[in-house]
Amino acid sequence: MNIQQSYREASVQGANPVELVVRLYEQMIEDLRQVDKAIEQKNIRLRTERIKHVILILGHLQSSLDFSQGGKVARNLENLYNTLRDRLVALQVRPTSRAVAQLITDLLAVREAWIQVERAEYPPPSGAAGVGSSEAANRAPTNPSAVEEQPRLEWNV
Numbered sequence: 001m002n003i004q005q006s007y008r009e010a011s012v013q014g015a016n017p018v019e020l021v022v023r024l025y026e027q028m029i030e031d032l033r034q035v036d037k038a039i040e041q042k043n044i045r046l047r048t049e050r051i052k053h054v055i056l057i058l059g060h061l062q063s064s065l066d067f068s069q070g071g072k073v074a075r076n077l078e079n080l081y082n083t084l085r086d087r088l089v090a091l092q093v094r095p096t097s098r099a100v101a102q103l104i105t106d107l108l109a110v111r112e113a114w115i116q117v118e119r120a121e122y123p124p125p126s127g128a129a130g131v132g133s134s135e136a137a138n139r140a141p142t143n144p145s146a147v148e149e150q151p152r153l154e155w156n157v
Helices: 003-013 017-041 044-063 067-093 097-121
Strands: none
Touching (some): 017 097, 067 097
């Protein structure tokens, strides 16, 4: 029995839909951190597996977009996911830590936007000051190094 897996399954069962999206972003960020380590270690197999996993998550997020209700936001997210996928394929061909750092920075920014949505849609119960429904909202994101001078991925809601 894997204790970590059991904990994750239990916490997902009680999560709201937006929190699940935040967790998927966190998984992509963690995968990209492993991609960066794999690049440093020249571990092509690990780099490929983690990039493939991020692309799989993007596909899941993209397949759940509802264009009839989501309108412009859904179209913008689709464009974002397509751009991220293109950048991941380019990363597999030309692996650099700088490209990974930029992807992580962009995902952290979008993750933060989802956390704001979660706070607006699922406010904590009164009397639970400082406690949000998402563990992610309380985590301090780590800033990747070597990001300066690269253009940021722009997207609008």
